[in-house]
Amino acid sequence: MRASFSLALALAATATTVLAAPATSDALQRRADGKLPFHFPKSVYETVAPTGRASFGKVSEAKAVKIATDFLAAKLGLAADEFKVYNSFTDASGTTHVYGAQQANGVRIANHQAAAHVQNGQVVSFSSSFNTDTSTAKPRIPPMSAKLSVRQAIAKAVEDTGIPHHADFAAVPEYVNTGSGIVFAHKFQLRDTSKGQWVQVWVDANTGEIVHSADFVNKFSYKAIQLPKISPLDGFTTIVDPENAKASPGGWSTTGNSTKGNNAEVAKRNANYVAQKFGTGVNSTFDSAWNATKEPWADENFQASAVNLFYIANVMHDISYQYGFTEAAGNFQTDNFGRGGLGNDSVIVSVQDGHETDDADFNTPPDGQQPQMRMFRFVDTTPGRDGGLENTVPIHEYTHGISNRLTGGSATGQCLETDLAGGMGEGWSDFVALVLTAKSTDTATQAIPICAYVTNSTAGIRTHPYSTDMGVNPLTYSEIGQRSEAHDIGEVWTTMLWEVYRNLVTKYGFNANLYDAKSTAGNIVALQLVIGGMMNQPCNPDLVQARDAILTADQTYYNGKYKCDILKGFAKRGLGKNATSDAYEDQFDVPAECQI
Ligand SMILES: *[C@@H]1O[C@H](CO)[C@@H](O)[C@H](O)[C@H]1NC(C)=O
Ligand SMILES: *[C@@H]1O[C@H](CO)[C@@H](O)[C@H](O)[C@H]1NC(C)=O
Ligand SMILES: *[C@@H]1O[C@H](CO)[C@@H](O)[C@H](O)[C@H]1NC(C)=O
Numbered sequence: 306m307r308a309s310f311s312l313a314l315a316l317a318a319t320a321t322t323v324l325a326a327p328a329t330s331d332a333l334q335r336r337a338d339g340k341l342p343f344h345f346p347k348s349v350y351e352t353v354a355p356t357g358r359a360s361f362g363k364v365s366e367a368k369a370v371k372i373a374t375d376f377l378a379a380k381l382g383l384a385a386d387e388f389k390v391y392n393s394f395t396d397a398s399g400t401t402h403v404y405g406a407q408q409a410n411g412v413r414i415a416n417h418q419a420a421a422h423v424q425n426g427q428v429v430s431f432s433s434s435f436n437t438d439t440s441t442a443k444p445r446i447p448p449m450s451a452k453l454s455v456r457q458a459i460a461k462a463v464e465d466t467g468i469p470h471h472a473d474f475a476a477v478p479e480y481v482n483t484g485s486g487i488v489f490a491h492k493f494q495l496r497d498t499s500k501g502q503w504v505q506v507w508v509d510a511n512t513g514e515i516v517h518s519a520d521f522v523n524k525f526s527y528k529a530i531q532l533p534k535i536s537p538l539d540g541f542t543t544i545v546d547p548e549n550a551k552a553s554p555g556g557w558s559t560t561g562n563s564t565k566g567n568n569a570e571v572a573k574r575n576a577n578y579v580a581q582k583f584g585t586g587v588n589s590t591f592d593s594a595w596n597a598t599k600e601p602w603a604d605e606n607f608q609a610s611a612v613n614l615f616y617i618a619n620v621m622h623d624i625s626y627q628y629g630f631t632e633a634a635g636n637f638q639t640d641n642f643g644r645g646g647l648g649n650d651s652v653i654v655s656v657q658d659g660h661e662t663d664d665a666d667f668n669t670p671p672d673g674q675q676p677q678m679r680m681f682r683f684v685d686t687t688p689g690r691d692g693g694l695e696n697t698v699p700i701h702e703y704t705h706g707i708s709n710r711l712t713g714g715s716a717t718g719q720c721l722e723t724d725l726a727g728g729m730g731e732g733w734s735d736f737v738a739l740v741l742t743a744k745s746t747d748t749a750t751q752a753i754p755i756c757a758y759v760t761n762s763t764a765g766i767r768t769h770p771y772s773t774d775m776g777v778n779p780l781t782y783s784e785i786g787q788r789s790e791a792h793d794i795g796e797v798w799t800t801m802l803w804e805v806y807r808n809l810v811t812k813y814g815f816n817a818n819l820y821d822a823k824s825t826a827g828n829i830v831a832l833q834l835v836i837g838g839m840m841n842q843p844c845n846p847d848l849v850q851a852r853d854a855i856l857t858a859d860q861t862y863y864n865g866k867y868k869c870d871i872l873k874g875f876a877k878r879g880l881g882k883n884a885t886s887d888a889y890e891d892q893f894d895v896p897a898e899c900q901i
């Protein structure tokens with residue numbers, strides 16, 4: 306054991322800056338939610354019935370520790386040198402708590418933890434995350450050999466995570482149970498105080514892959530209407546650490562005490578949009594207590610709205626990031642972390658904006674200038690209702706920002722300006738709102754209203770609810786010729802996109818993890834096709850061009866795999882291949898190759 310331990314040290318001493326690139330992929334890619342890998346075997350916890358032979362004299366702590374370790378060794382089938390106590394203490398009840406881990410070759414197996422609790426000379430309970438299932442063979446312990454030195458492992462982890470090494474804490478060799486076996490690892494810490502990141506990682510000493518991690522930073526939590534839920538009527542949830550590390554490496558709230566961060570600044574604003582009051586957090590906990598009987602501007606209801614809007618704006622940022630709305634593509638961030646594009650353009654959200662009622666809007670200047678999302682109050686009901694608390698409203702608005710920045714490039718801000726293109730902009734916004742609030746149990750033919758909560762109506766605010774049922778929603782391409790208002794036009798476009806979406810979900814299934822953009826589930830593919838289409842389509846596209854841009858996205862992302870699902874969806878609503886931009890005439894044709 307000494308020999309291999311000093312081998313690791315010798316390697317460290319002679320390491321050069323040239324890295325043998327490990328064959329494994331970027332560890333950050335391992336989990337779709339962007340978080341570092343974490344594996345901890347399930348622990349058992351058992352209480353032990355007293356034997357009646359308890360010692361009533363005072364048992365010293367040292368004696369109690371010996372009782373605990375003897376007990377664990379017997380229980381878990383360990384030799385004396387296979388378990389090490391890392392800490393112990395005696396509480397006010399006289400119970401001595403003894404905590405340790407399995408060790409092999411003199412080093413700890415990081416996630417093979419066990420503890421025993423001793424009172425009156427007897428073990429009263431114990432727990433263990435290893436050797437508890439005697440029906441399976443104990444995992445093999447590999448030798449302490451390392452292809453990568455500590456220095457190489459650190460360089461690789463810093464590169465993979467973008468977080469600097471925290472040198473105050475010296476690297477330690479440890480084993481880790483990854484769930485598929487035990488590996489020998491270098492344990493060290495990464496820390497970026499400016500971004501509030503501080504994490505301990507275990508890097509496989511042979512592949513350079515991060516195999517395990519522990520996050521030291523305070524948990525952030527937001528009490529909001531968690532997607533796919535839509536409104537307060539569905540209930541609020543305390544959502545812990547929802548940030549996506551890849552999209553938001555510095556987290557959402559900069560200080561942990563206000564709804565202000567790198568992606569959005571959510572506040573009540575004066576007539577000139579100067580922030581008057583942000584939503585508040587206490588030690589990174591953004592609580593809220595919405596009260597249905599009070600008006601939106603009551604303190605607790607303002608807080609609920611501000612926290613929910615901060616949640617939605619950041620979720621929109623993080624999810625759209627996975628599908629390509631990144632810094633380089635012109636997204637909305639203050640700091641771009643050196644990843645391209647122009648910064649200083651986080652979204653300014655105006656909560657309960659007083660300029661209008663019964664609406665919401667989003668203004669999108671070119672990349673590098675802050676967009677503005679205004680949420681007005683809805684006054685149909687008593688008390689009034691807050692658009693910030695119906696998730697489809699801010700999702701719809703934020704999507705205006707995405708479609709405007711992605712169509713024709715982020716530098717122009719003038720590519721969804723014609724009546725038709727502006728109308729389609731409304732359509733993409735409804736579509737993304739439908740996608741983010743969809744559930745696995747939804748059916749193709751169900752009727753989905755938009756803004757049912759704020760208007761307190763089951764029909765919602767469009768001329769028809771969305772549905773693939775022609776009886777519920779009969780809209781087809783020719784209807785464009787009858788409509789001039791932007792949302793009315795958009796409704797026809799969303800109806801078409803929804804056919805494509807449902808075709809894909811029916812055939813390829815549903816994945817509730819919308820951060821998993823590489824998934825081949827139908828809903829994920831549909832979102833990627835639509836966002837990918839925005840990047841392809843010309844400035845001020847018409848419906849035929851926007852459909853063709855989606856087909857191009859199918860070609861570039863999926864090698865044309867979904868062509869027929871797309872064409873059939875559009876054809877059902879009159880935008881068949883024979884439809885033209887000049888005449889809004891329904892064409893229901895599907896190419897012969899798709900007629901199966
Ligand atoms: C919020 O936190 C920042 C940074 O920690 C601090 O400067 C500021 O005073 C705090 N604000 C409130 C209202 O507590
Ligand atoms: C917030 O954290 C500080 C520092 O850890 C602590 O002193 C304070 O009591 C905490 N406040 C609340 C309300 O938890
Ligand atoms: C909501 O507000 C009403 C009216 O002020 C009050 O009577 C009620 O106790 C509040 N409900 C909660 C849960 O705080």
Ligand SMILES: *[C@@H]1O[C@H](CO)[C@@H](O)[C@H](O)[C@H]1NC(C)=O
Nearest residue numbers: 639640641646647648649673
């Ligand atoms: C943001 O603005 C500051 C000051 O105007 C400037 O120094 C900085 O480069 C800008 N950041 C980005 C990412 O554009």
Ligand SMILES: *[C@@H]1O[C@H](CO)[C@@H](O)[C@H](O)[C@H]1NC(C)=O
Nearest residue numbers: 685686687688689760761762
């Ligand atoms: C919403 O509509 C229902 C049914 O029309 C009615 O009973 C209820 O009072 C309305 N709620 C509000 C807040 O106006």
Ligand SMILES: *[C@@H]1O[C@H](CO)[C@@H](O)[C@H](O)[C@H]1NC(C)=O
Nearest residue numbers: 881882883884892893894895
């Ligand atoms: C579509 O257009 C092609 C070429 O103009 C024509 O041959 C074909 O018959 C049309 N199909 C339908 C279903 O109208």
Ligand SMILES: [Ca+2]
Nearest residue numbers: 635636647673
């Ligand atoms: Ca930007």
Ligand SMILES: [Zn+2]
Nearest residue numbers: 701705731734
């Ligand atoms: Zn809109």
